[in-house]
Amino acid sequence: xxxIFKITLVLLNFAFINxxxxxxxxxxxxxxxxxxxxxxxxxxxxxxxxxHGHSCDGLLEGMQALQVGxxxxxxxxxxxxxxxxxxxxxxxxxxxxxxxxxxxxYQYNSFYVSNDFEGLYIIQRIDNxxxxxxxxxxxxxxxxxxxxxxxxxxQKLSYEQLQDLRKLEEKYAQFLKATPPNKNxxxxxxxxxxxxxxxxxDFIKTDIINKNKN
Ligand SMILES: [Zn+2]
Numbered sequence: 001x002x003x004i005f006k007i008t009l010v011l012l013n014f015a016f017i018n019x020x021x022x023x024x025x026x027x028x029x030x031x032x033x034x035x036x037x038x039x040x041x042x043x044x045x046x047x048x049x050x051x052h053g054h055s056c057d058g059l060l061e062g063m064q065a066l067q068v069g070x071x072x073x074x075x076x077x078x079x080x081x082x083x084x085x086x087x088x089x090x091x092x093x094x095x096x097x098x099x100x101x102x103x104x105x106y107q108y109n110s111f112y113v114s115n116d117f118e119g120l121y122i123i124q125r126i127d128n129x130x131x132x133x134x135x136x137x138x139x140x141x142x143x144x145x146x147x148x149x150x151x152x153x154x155q156k157l158s159y160e161q162l163q164d165l166r167k168l169e170e171k172y173a174q175f176l177k178a179t180p181p182n183k184n185x186x187x188x189x190x191x192x193x194x195x196x197x198x199x200x201x202d203f204i205k206t207d208i209i210n211k212n213k214n
Pocket of ligand 1: 057
């Protein structure tokens with residue numbers, strides 16, 4: 001009897017994590033190549049995974065941070081992907097979440113990458129210039145992930161050590177999935193923000209540099 005109870009708990013927990021995991025965002029776009037702003041769609045974390053290539057803690061961080069920031073710009077909950085621009089930190093996971101969810105693209109002056117600000121993103125509404133900075137709360141991300149991550153970027157970790165890092169990242173991802181985004185990230189309004197795109201193309205795509213390690 002005890003065993004059945006335990007199994008039920010495990011299954012319930014699994015279901016709960018997957019509900020959270022499939023968090024959704026409503027977006028609005030134009031409805032054809034020369035269309036009008038009518039096409040409302042729901043996108044979820046699994047859509048983002050397909051675009052990015054894998055599920056990871058960085059992608060989840062990106063989605064949660066954007067949810068927190070975009071709520072300030074679109075209180076009705078529908079993100080206008082024709083009216084949003086974003087500055088992202090250079091992580092491949094954060095940048096992919098940014099362009100997919102906000103619709104920002106560098107070639108249309110609605111996306112650029114910079115290390116020169118605090119937090120993960122700066123998001124701006126194009127119509128009223130309201131600008132939001134999104135910062136990860138202190139103590140949310142285990143520091144060991146960044147210290148090992150930096151060694152991985154320098155290609156100083158063995159295959160086994162990379163797997164240990166993966167386990168730490170997966171544990172952090174589970175934590176993110178189980179907590180509401182506003183517990184992990186904070187949105188701050190910036191007044192009179194000067195959108196100043198600097199187009200750089202020499203950031204390192206850190207999620208592929210160990211791809212042949214075995
Ligand atoms: Zn990633």
